Amino acid sequence: MQWIPEYKGDVPRVERFNFLSRFTHWGHTVTFLLCLFTGLALFLDSADWLAAIFGGFHGAGLVHRIAAVAMTIVVVIFVIGNFKVVIAWIKDILRFGKNDIIFIMLFPLEFLGFKVKVPPQTKFNGGEKGNSMITPTAVIFLILSGYIMWVPSIFPAGLVRLAYPIHDISMVLATMMVCMHGYLGSFHPGSGESFWGMWKGTVREDWAEHHHKTWYDETYGDKASGE
Amino acid sequence: MAKMTNLYDVSKCTACRGCQVACKDWNQLPAVIEPFKGNYQTHEDTNGDTFTIVKFIEGEDPVDGVYWNFIKYQCMHCSDPACMSVCPQGAYSKTSWGATYHDPEKCIGCQYCTYACPFEIPKYRAREDKITKCTLCVDRVEEGLTPACARTCPTGALKFGERDELLQIAEERAKFLRANGFPRATIYGKVELGGLNKLYVLTDTPDKFDLPLDPKVPGQITFWQNWVQPYFGWLIPIALGGSAISFVTTRILANKNGDHTEGGHE
Structure with missing residues (x-):
């Protein structure tokens, strides 16, 4: 059984994510998961076994805070250092339209492995647009509410x-999306090259055209401007 | 066991603050020196090293004119304490006789309780990264002694005993005060929050003593505790379970169709 598709370096490939995007994506992955598991020790009401991994609740609290600061830094690096990409990402999310709605309606079938005919997608398909809206929003709320809880005395009660409740709701939404995102970006057969897009930065040209036709045409195909 | 508590009769209190000192002494709490604020009150509020304070409240009533009240203020030892329900570590417990006890050994300093408490009583002690508050002298009472504050009170304003008996005394005292120059004299702690394990006889309405007329656990806290915490988290296992199901079905369907390419929608 194949877990993820093999990386093929000898076929034409196109860039999907630049270095900074990938660096901050995986930096965010590590810091988010650290925050998640240290935080769950409290959310699950005394998950002693979970806290024990980090040396008890004080250790877990310390790791949670360090990882949270690191996560904030990663987010800031991504937004400032990759400003153009962020703007392009937001613009792509705002293109949410008919094809995205069709994608989301067909998605449950594709999710389970049925073959479906999906209309052309932009750089991020309907589902990815949803994730791009929910997860960053939740993370921003997590960061803001987290610092408030860290030094509560300087904020109004x-x-x-x-x-x-905001920290908890955001955590649950973000974690739910992360579970789906982690699975869909790796082991889900329909996702194919997505993993390599975020790991190596490039995807197979034919996959790009197949899965993200609008994006491919506009960036690398006939409609590409000035390249 | 019968509920044991303190009855504090404000009409007998001279604001000598002996209770404050006795509390510091018994609980070995270091002095906290706060700058002079223009009145007799020693501390703005209870803090990590001050479990009880005597508040001095100055105000002006449109009918009665200027008033000057004092009141001993500390943990109210609620019968269904919000601090206990939010504590993720189970550091809070109720003794059989009604004290709300906080175990510093279990505390991790998250301060959820401070903001859940209708009176914001639990306070953060930064140097230990722990919460502290009045214990109703659990250690003394369980050895048959009275709480340090009640024992030291020279005027009898603080009385320790069984709650039912003290409630009767309080009723009589309030009735006496109402007939003798304090028409608004009342009892506090009898019905508030389902009955506090702390009784007050007040010479005026509770708001004149800086006490909330209708203390409530903040709505954000009940929403968080009763809805978000127990139910919302289930979205995570649902997402995980869905992924696991998909992992299996995608592979079953791929095998059935004899499809060994990288798959995906056509």
Whole structure:
């Protein structure tokens, strides 16, 4: 059984994600997961076994804070250092239209492995657009509410009280998306080259054309401007 | 066991702050020196090293004119404490006789309790990264002694005993005060939050003593505890389970179709 498709270096490939995007993506992965597992120790009400991995609740709290600061830095590096990419990403999300809705409606079938005919997608398909909306929003809320909970005494009490449910809701939404995203970006057969796009930065040209026709045409195909 | 508590009769209190000192002494709490704020109150609020304070409240009533009240303030030892329900470590417990006890050994300093408490009583002690608050002198009471504050009170304003008996005394005292120059005299702690394990006889309405008229656990906290915490997290196992199902079905369907390419939609 094949887990993820083999990386083929000898076929034409096109760039999907630049170095900074990939670096911050995996930096975010590591820091997010560290925050998640240290935080779950509290969310699950006394998950002692989970806290024990980090040396008890004080250790878990320390790791949580260090990882949270690192995560904030990673997000800031991504937004500032990759500003053009961020703008292009947001613009792509805002192109959410008919083809994306069709994609999302057909997605449950594709998710389970049925073959479906999907209309041309932009750089991010309907599902990826959804993830691109929910996860970053949740992470921004996580970061803001997290710092409020870290130093509650300098904030109004009402805001601190609001930060608790916001932190939990954002965590659950982000984690739910991360579970799906992690699976769809790797072991789901329909995703094919996506993993290599984020790991090596390039995807097979035919896959790009097949899965993200609009993006491929606009960037590398006939409609590519000035390249 | 019968509920044991303190009855504090504000009409007998001279604000000598002996209770404050006795509390510091018994609980071995270091002095906290706060700058002079223009009144007699020693501390703005209870803090990590001050479990009880005497508040001095100055105000002006449109009818009665200027008033000057004092009141001993500390943990109210609620019967269904919000601090206990939010604590992720189970550091809080109720003793059989009604004290809300906080175990510093279990505390991890998350401060959820501070913001869940309708009175914001649990306070953060930064040097130990722990929460502290009044224990109702659990260690003394369980050895048959009275709490340090009640024992030291020279005027009898603080009385320790069984809650039912103290409630009767409080009712009588409030009735007496109402008939003798304090028409708004009332009891606090009898019904508030389902009955506090702390009783007050007040010479005026609770708001004149800086006490909330209708104390409530903040709505954000109940929403968080009763809805978000128990139910919302299930989205995560659902996402994981869905992925696991997909992992199996995609491969079954691929084998059935004899499809060994990288798959995907056509």
